[in-house]
Amino acid sequence: MRNLPKKYRDIYEEFYINYSQANTLFRKLLLFVEKWYHLKASKTQTFANTILEVGAGNLNHVKFEKDYEFYDVVEPKDFLIEASDPAIRKKIRNIYKNIEEIPDNRIYDKIISIAVLEHIENLDSVLEKISEKLDENGKFIVEIPAEGEFLWWLGWRLTTGLGFWLKYRLDYGIIMRFEHVNKAEEILFYLKKHFKVIHIESFPLNIKNWRLYIHIVLSKNLSINKVN
Secondary structure, eight states: OOOOOOOHHHHHHHHHHHTTOOOOOOHHHHHHHHHHHHHHHSSSOOEEEEEEEESSTTTTTTTGGEEEEEEEEEEEOHHHHHOOHHHTTTTTTTEEESSSGSSOOOOOOEEEEEEOOOOOOTTHHHHHHHHHHHEEEEEEEEEEOOSSSSSHHHHHHTTTHHHHHHHSOOOHHHHHHHHOOHHHHHHHHHHHHEEEEEEEEEOOOTTTTHHHHHHHHEEOHHHHHHOO
């Protein structure tokens, strides 16, 4: 089982809340850039009767979605939900700690995952479950950092990594290796295994090693489901 050194465990929740709520200058700057993938996700499948967000954090994406009936989320970290805006929480129908908690008969028109898949250890099985939850005409919208590529590595070292060291005098690389267990290349491999890829776009450039974020639109792979 992965674990953090005690110095990191002691400040983990405080750091995570500050990070998710952009309570530092470096995070505020990054949040401005990260708005790119929030906008990309919201402008894909602009209307959805039912939305599921996997790994919703402090619910900072909800405000970007404008046209839906029901919004459910999966978020295992209670302290992030508790730190979210109460007015935003009222817009959420159900909060699940694990995707396995979602009733079998509940299917979604739009499933969103923003900066989450890089964190999931059992990615293959989670994506299989997400596929089961996606409507035949629905869209799965994935936003991931270009983990494992040069520009992403340089970017976090010069922003969040620097801010983390200035505040805690600790190496942010320890947190990154603990949190990011999947590289972008691995995530794309498993996405193609379980879904049909409709569109891939990167920021700031559509060039490997020169991108920070990757926007991926997927649909249910009906041929896979027929075979199974």
